Amino acid sequence: xxxxxxxxxxxxxxxxxxxxxxxxxxxxxxxxxxxxxxxxxxxxxxxxxxxxxxxxxxxxxxxxxxxxxxxxxxxxxxxxxxxxxxxxxxxxxxxxxxxxxxxxxxxxxxxxxxxxxxxxxxxxxxxxxxxxxxxxxxxxxxxxxxxxxxxxxxxxxxxxxxxxxxxxxxxxxxxxxxxxxxxxxxxxxxxxxxxxxxxx
Numbered sequence: 001x002x003x004x005x006x007x008x009x010x011x012x013x014x015x016x017x018x019x020x021x022x023x024x025x026x027x028x029x030x031x032x033x034x035x036x037x038x039x040x041x042x043x044x045x046x047x048x049x050x051x052x053x054x055x056x057x058x059x060x061x062x063x064x065x066x067x068x069x070x071x072x073x074x075x076x077x078x079x080x081x082x083x084x085x086x087x088x089x090x091x092x093x094x095x096x097x098x099x100x101x102x103x104x105x106x107x108x109x110x111x112x113x114x115x116x117x118x119x120x121x122x123x124x125x126x127x128x129x130x131x132x133x134x135x136x137x138x139x140x141x142x143x144x145x146x147x148x149x150x151x152x153x154x155x156x157x158x159x160x161x162x163x164x165x166x167x168x169x170x171x172x173x174x175x176x177x178x179x180x181x182x183x184x185x186x187x188x189x190x191x192x193x194x195x196x197x198x199x200x
Contacts, residue, residue, distance in 0.1 A: 075106035084110035
């Protein structure tokens, strides 16, 4: 072979060796070759596509309160009109459901949808004496569990304080609104007669 014929042959062999050894040398030196860049980009794009195609996470369900606020009102009552927007804003902020109950079968601007006060609720909650507005806490698990919070107009901070004192202490009354009990007479007194004297 002549020297001229060996040069092209050597260049072909050299080029072949370079193309075969170039990816190995590049990965060993930490440099990206065109092949590495393409595979890296393909991996990124496929992960972006799978991220886009993945369903969105389901929103967490709103926590339901074990208590609801019962707001008893009358349409003619100015204190009820004053208290209604406070109750509505407070319940929205604290995520407490409100059971709006009208004693006059008419709603308020903030509570156009309401329930009528049933005779059984009237007897159980108010014992025949209704004062409005009335705020009660009612257990959602056992609707007979009621805590009387307030009668009359209240502010936002008063409602928060009343709710914390009433419901926050986890003291549940049995089937009626808690009423103070009369003091017990001292031992030795007969309670059957208002004119009783000490027993002998």
